Amino acid sequence: MPHPAPAHRVVTIAYEPLWPLEFGIAGEIFGWNRPELEMDWYDYQVAGPKRSVRSVGGYSIRIDAGLEALETADTIIIPGWNDKNKRPPEPLLEALRKAHARGARLVSYCTGCFVLAHSGLLNGGRATTHWRYISLLQQQFPEIEIVDDVLYVDNGGIITSAGSSAAMDASLYIVRQDHGANVANTVARSLVTPPHRDGGQSQYIEAPIQERPGKTIASVLDWAREQLDRPLTISSMASHAGMSERTFLRRFREGAGTTPLKWLRRERIFRAMNLLETTTLDTADIATQSGFASLETFRTAFRDIAGTSPNAYRRRFDAVTS
CATH class of the missing domain: 3.40.50.880 (Class I glutamine amidotransferase (GATase) domain)
Known part of the structure; x- marks a missing residue:
């Protein structure tokens, strides 16, 4: 043995x-x-x-x-x-x-x-x-x-x-x-901490008080994470936050240190990583459930963020077949 x-x-x-x-x-x-x-x-x-x-x-x-x-x-x-x-x-x-x-x-x-x-x-x-x-x-x-x-x-x-x-x-x-x-x-x-924080060191500045009542950026992030398989736009996220698009974009960058679209792309790849590790779904289904419109777009984004292909990642971290 x-x-x-x-x-x-x-x-x-x-x-x-x-x-x-x-x-x-x-x-x-x-x-x-x-x-x-x-x-x-x-x-x-x-x-x-x-x-x-x-x-x-x-x-x-x-x-x-x-x-x-x-x-x-x-x-x-x-x-x-x-x-x-x-x-x-x-x-x-x-x-x-x-x-x-x-x-x-x-x-x-x-x-x-x-x-x-x-x-x-x-x-x-x-x-x-x-x-x-x-x-x-x-x-x-x-x-x-x-x-x-x-x-x-x-x-x-x-x-x-x-x-x-x-x-x-x-x-x-x-x-x-x-x-x-x-x-x-x-x-x-x-540890009660995010598994990944987007953005860089410049995000650590004091955020201004909202000009009108609305949801915090953190609550919008939580909401968006539950909708990753659906089309999400800046307009829909701003609406959920109770802000104009211009205010939302400014507050999002101040709070998350990046743009909403870059944040969404990375969060979708994190969901895909989890699905690759814990399920036997094929790559096309994982791309769809992670919110990507095409398999090619998914593969490109995955390689940009994970540094490898979805199939290579699964071979390394497949918890189902290993």
């Missing part, structure tokens, strides 16, 4: 001073065995140059292992780096280079991007960080293509994310890549 495959091993690096929110996000998503999923979860460990580190907030954390743990990690998470103008220790940088060379996935939260930048692994690639430090990253590392208004960037095995809350977005993206949309949605519900 074949032995089961070992669990995917996630290692989070701890250095001081440790930023507890980002460190906690990694542990919450990857380190907690989730009984509601009824499946083997990640094998999680914390590693660092020291066996005990001080955290912002006045407490200390004991560390499981030294940097040798990175030698067998499948995914390595790099929380916010404490000093953007200070080069990280060379043993840490070398451990990251070796891990990347053997195919480990590297993930930075917020200013953890500076650690990857110092390692040279981002040279010639795309990356992001917190909006406050975009200019500094550009000045220090001009060889990196900085993407300044996204929540995270997947640059082929190296994922960088923006501020602390975007660490959750990037983490759920990883869960979706590893286990499919249905599992990612379940984890997001347990």
Whole structure:
């Protein structure tokens, strides 16, 4: 009888001073065995140059292992780096280079991007960080293509994310890549957070008060998610929100960070992912139930968002026939 495959091993690096929110996000998503999923979860460990580190907030954390743990990690998470103008220790940088060379996935939260930048692994690639430090990253590392208004960037095995809350977005993206949309949605519900937030960092501005009574943008999104198999227009969404089209478009971008049509396209693909994972419906039926007028339009949108074809996605995440 074949032995089961070992669990995917996630290692989070701890250095001081440790930023507890980002460190906690990694542990919450990857380190907690989730009984509601009824499946083997990640094998999680914390590693660092020291066996005990001080955290912002006045407490200390004991560390499981030294940097040798990175030698067998499948995914390595790099929380916010404490000093953007200070080069990280060379043993840490070398451990990251070796891990990347053997195919480990590297993930930075917020200013953890500076650690990857110092390692040279981002040279010639795309990356992001917190909006406050975009200019500094550009000045220090001009060889990196900085993407300044996204929540995270997947640059082929190296994922960088923006501020602390975007660490959750990037983490759920990883869960979706590893286990499919249905599992990612379940984890997001347990965290009381959206499984995916559209738009970039510019969405975090104060939204104005509505000029007349109407539904919130969040309630419109919930309503639209229940109508994805039907034709949805800006006019119908604005009507449901109790706003003029012009006001609705402005409020939608302020609240969701993108346009209604881009949001609808992505939500329809998320529904299609779930159907591909959990049903045996053929691709044409899934396209129809996800609100696409033609199979070709569906395939194009799916590849743009999921990075693969519907059939290839099903082969990877088919929960019915596997």
